Amino acid sequence: xxxxxxxxxxxxxxxxxxxxxxxxxxxxTMAEIARDCGMSAGNIYRFFSSKIxxxxxxxxKLNTEINQKNAALARGPxxxxxxxxxxxxxxxxxxxxxxxSDAKVLEVAEVLxxxxxxFANEEMAQERVYLVQILEQGxxxxxxxxxxxxxxxxxxxxxxxxxxxxxxxxxRLTLPKLERELNGVMDLLLAGLSVPIRVTESVSAE
Amino acid sequence: xxxxxxxxxxxxxxxxxxxxxxxxxxxxTMAEIARDCGMSAGNIYRFFSSKIxxxxxxxxKLNTEINQKNAALARGPxxxxxxxxxxxxxxxxxxxxxxxSDAKVLEVAEVLxxxxxxFANEEMAQERVYLVQILEQGxxxxxxxxxxxxxxxxxxxxxxxxxxxxxxxxxRLTLPKLERELNGVMDLLLAGLSVPIRVTESVSAE
DNA sequence: AGTCTGAATGATCAACAAATGGTTCAATAT
DNA sequence: ATATTGAACCATTTGTTGATCATTCAGACT
Numbered sequence: 054x055x056x057x058x059x060x061x062x063x064x065x066x067x068x069x070x071x072x073x074x075x076x077x078x079x080x081x082t083m084a085e086i087a088r089d090c091g092m093s094a095g096n097i098y099r100f101f102s103s104k105i106x107x108x109x110x111x112x113x114k115l116n117t118e119i120n121q122k123n124a125a126l127a128r129g130p131x132x133x134x135x136x137x138x139x140x141x142x143x144x145x146x147x148x149x150x151x152x153x154s155d156a157k158v159l160e161v162a163e164v165l166x167x168x169x170x171x172f173a174n175e176e177m178a179q180e181r182v183y184l185v186q187i188l189e190q191g192x193x194x195x196x197x198x199x200x201x202x203x204x205x206x207x208x209x210x211x212x213x214x215x216x217x218x219x220x221x222x223x224x225r226l227t228l229p230k231l232e233r234e235l236n237g238v239m240d241l242l243l244a245g246l247s248v249p250i251r252v253t254e255s256v257s258a259e
Numbered sequence: 260x261x262x263x264x265x266x267x268x269x270x271x272x273x274x275x276x277x278x279x280x281x282x283x284x285x286x287x288t289m290a291e292i293a294r295d296c297g298m299s300a301g302n303i304y305r306f307f308s309s310k311i312x313x314x315x316x317x318x319x320k321l322n323t324e325i326n327q328k329n330a331a332l333a334r335g336p337x338x339x340x341x342x343x344x345x346x347x348x349x350x351x352x353x354x355x356x357x358x359x360s361d362a363k364v365l366e367v368a369e370v371l372x373x374x375x376x377x378f379a380n381e382e383m384a385q386e387r388v389y390l391v392q393i394l395e396q397g398x399x400x401x402x403x404x405x406x407x408x409x410x411x412x413x414x415x416x417x418x419x420x421x422x423x424x425x426x427x428x429x430x431r432l433t434l435p436k437l438e439r440e441l442n443g444v445m446d447l448l449l450a451g452l453s454v455p456i457r458v459t460e461s462v463s464a465e
Numbered sequence: 466a467g468t469c470t471g472a473a474t475g476a477t478c479a480a481c482a483a484a485t486g487g488t489t490c491a492a493t494a495t
Numbered sequence: 496a497t498a499t500t501g502a503a504c505c506a507t508t509t510g511t512t513g514a515t516c517a518t519t520c521a522g523a524c525t
Binding site: 285298299300301302305 | 468469470471472478
């Protein structure tokens, strides 16, 4: 399990995280990471096929923590509507604080979304797993009306709360104002979930 | 009413629109606009206090048309929920087509949102006037539950549909996919509007 | 007086040169 | 054979210098 290869991969990743968090992605060079690990730059390519791959691995690691928090929340106690609200509130707070405290994370996020467009989609899909759990709990408890396709509804919840994902990119609102807005939007959405939804046939089905 | 000053202002604005639409904002110089009007660059400043002011006037003019379409839609026939859906669908289509057809408009929009941050807010507020009209019609007809503060609810509708305002900035979705998503979100929101909303007290009131 | 110009100013931009840094790979070490 | 290096390659970035352009304003024109 703990073979040398994964060990070295780990070491490289740690060195990269250290530097990237301190100096940023662009300012961190492969040569520096290599020096920190006592190897040559070329050798890194036996463990990661590119610099952006290191960033992706780093982001995956960070997201593991978030996913665990989300899993705990989805599985934990409380009514489904409360959990749904808390879920989105937590997501907003997490990104708000991350972007607020160190801009280095933002830089990595931007580079990743440019170079690895599918990565963000994966994360969204993962998040939906937990949203669907909450939705299903709500249906079972009678708080939400039954629905054909919980995953689609989860996607709609994500769409409707998009503004609160990258708060400081859209608006220069303060956290309290964002909280009030998100609560307002959640009021509407949760009310919507409590009622059987008349599904619209697409204007232009594809 | 038609004094010379406003005439000249109009002439400058038209010349600017012509050039900006053709060559873009950055590539259009004050000297060129002045030449088109048969005057010196310095003289423009007797009519507009800066280049960005010209762009703002231009955007105001464009938005007048949009506002008229919105007013017509809000006042026109149809049930409130249908109109609410059509309203947001129209907004999405308008920006999608604008950004798709000529990137020049996007450039002006970007410069404006940087240099005149309050301008976009004004537009949003104007749009809300029409949203409130639709909401009030819906309440009168019984399609929407009564609400304390229609303007706040209109704001929430705007927040929840933010993703569909600048479609190509967020996602690389095609128009049909965006339509389906927006319809899904509207299904949720309209269902929410049909039910009396339990208003949440802010987690951290400010 | 009120209008307008064109030169002066300073900030931003473009273009080109130099250096940097991601990536590859033939040679070397183990 | 496998692991590692370091020089070489080329794309991107950085630094520098010379325009260009928005903006101002002292004076000219009416």
